[in-house]
Amino acid sequence: MMNYSLKKGLIGLLILFCVKLTGQDRPNIIFLLTDDQTAIATGCYGNDQVVTPNMDQLAKEGVRFANYYNTTSICMASRAIIMTGMYEYKTGCNFMHGPLKTEKFQKSYPVLLKEAGYFTGFAGKFGFAVSDGQSWDDKNWDVLPIDAFDKWGGGLGQTNYKTEKNKYIAQYADKYPHSSRAYGAWAHDFIKDAKVSGKPFCMSISFKAPHLPFTPDVYFDAVYKGKTYQKPDNYGVEDGEHLSPQAKSGRQYKEYDFWRESEESYQKAIRGYNQLIHGVDYALGMIRKSLDELGVADNTIIIFTSDNGYSCGAHSLAGKVLPYEEASKSPLIIYDPRAPKEQKGVVRERVAGNIDMAPTILSYAGEAIPDNMDGENLIPLMKKKNGIKRKTITLLNMWGNDEIQEMAIVSKEWKYIYWQYADERMKPTEELFNVGKDRLEMKNVINNPEYAAQLKKMRKRYDADLKLLKKEVIDEHDYKKYSILFDRSANAVDKKPYLTGTYDEMKEARKKAK
Structure with a gap:
């Protein structure tokens, strides 16, 4: 006959196993990514000229990272880095280089979480090809990993600001003609389906905003109407020894003239850019409202960041790619509703980067970080200001x-x-x-x-x-x-x-x- 203590212990292990299977001890995870949002284009990063109440509130309730860098500051490479936690020279994925190989995508955070029992979904600009071929072109449905997710709302290439032009979210076009709010509506339906599944969920949404063309949602025209924006002190500054000749040799300096050709063109560009960001902020508010309505807010972590920064005329530069602050830095806010009060509304100064996203997401889910990943789990840094050993990136x-x-x-x-x-x-x-x-x-x-x-x-x-x-x-x-x-x-x-x-x-x- 089985020993009572042994029997009791086995029953306890079985209960723990069942809890693990049902996901009751694992949080839901939402990963939100904008496109081309520099850190300073966010109210909580010290810019009172942008209107981002939901991002600012998320920072008040969570942790804001003051020095978050995209290790490669261009969309295709950065998105592959985010998914896999590896530097670009290991992903092998970027424009002019190649796609992300299938075997590498199999170790991305969405695939690993689905294998671990998560209900997964993706919407928006996927931004890179998953293929064993040589072409990096992501404008073909065959190279997008639609079947890797339980629910898909992604699009080809750069996607489109017009909701009706995006195949997998077109059903929201009548009510939400601009894609930013449409992704907020898609999120509501995803969370509802995830709740029915009984599994913890991981939802990733990659907004097109505020990427060119600067065509914001007219629903928000009143927010910035009549405003004039002050330029940063390094706007248009191109003289002196502080800029290398190399930095001024690419399209970041030789193109995008609208950022510096006239006061009128600058004001038009920055207004459209900021209004696009406001549209994403509104969608964040929609998502948080859905979490409350569906009763899952208390166990849902929200991570908000961007795939690269944007120069916006600093040093007479535009675009991203370069390692300067405006072009390489983005906002990063992580909100964990389960965290104690002392971890809410704090700022962390130690450097973090896009290589850290996959390890952090996996760690929240209780999953091991694969050895191939280069990034750090940022959860210890959220708890303590020097919570990780790494000091440079x-x-x-x-x-x-x-x-x-x-x-x-x-x-x-x-x-x-x-x-x-x-x-x-x-x-x-x-x-x-x-x-x-x-x-x-x-x-x-x-x-x-x-x-x-x-x-x-x-x-x-x-x-x-x-x-x-x-x-x-x-x-x-x-x-x-x-x-x-x-x-x-x-x-x-x-x-x-x-x-x-x-x-x-x-x-x-x-x-x-x-």
Whole structure:
């Protein structure tokens, strides 16, 4: 006959197992992603010219990360990084490079959570192809992982602001003609279906807003009507030693003239940009209302961030890609309704990045972080200001014309950038910014002897991270070359075989292709 204590213990284990299976001890997780939202374009990050009451409230109830960087600040690469928790040189996914291989997607947070019993859903701009082929084109339904989710509301390529133009959310077009609010409606139906399933859920929504074209929801026209926006102190500033010649060699400087051609064009652009963000803020409010109405708010974690920043005219630059603050930083707010009061409304200064999203989501679900992931679980950092050991993070650009491809190291106080390109016009350039005090990056102190020790420290960290890149970079999709291009000891002769084209050469090639 079975020993009573043993029998009791087995019954206890069975009960725990059943609880695990029903998901009663696991939280729901909502991951919300905007497109091209720089951190400062959010009220709770100190900008009183934008209207983001729901984002601000989320920050009051959760944790706001002051130094959240996109390790690659461009949509396709960043989204693959977010899903997999790996740096771009391991995902192999970006424009001009290739798709995310199927085997790598199998270790993404949505797939792992579905395997763990979560009800999963995705809506919005997926943004990259999942394929074992070579094309990175994401404008074909065959390369989007629709069947990997329990419920799908995603779209092709950049998607469309007109709801009716997006196949999987078109049913919401009559009531919500602009996609931002339509995704809020889709979320309500997803949460309702997830509740019926009896499983914990993970819902990921990637808004098109505030990506170009700046065509906001007319429903919010009154919010910004008649407003005039002040420009940041580094708006239009392009002179001096604080900008490398490489930074001014790409489309981020040579195109997007509407940000700087006139006061009228700037005001029109920033108004449309901010109004698009307000539309997402409204959708966040819709989602939180749905959580309350459906009775699941108390066990639902909300993570809000963006895939990259946006320059908005800073230093006469536009777009993203570059490692400067406006282009690489985005808001990150994590709200856990179960957290104690001392973890609500706090700000964390230590650097975080898009590589941290998958590990954090998996950790909330009680799942192990795969060894291939590069990011950190941010939950300890939410609990304590120094909750993670990492003090720096690597920023990379491996896309676009050769001149703007670079590698950088950033901490909460310092940023070191190595611009690899050299020809008769320019030589490899280093920049060192004390971003803790000089957030607008107006003074490159690379040649200031006062900071020689700090420069030595940042170079050492850079070299260590490059050594890791050399060890782990994939062989395919033209990534191996960065072992040479980003090496500070390599010269122009070493690099020349691996270069693909200057801005002017690439522009001419595009003309011929048309």
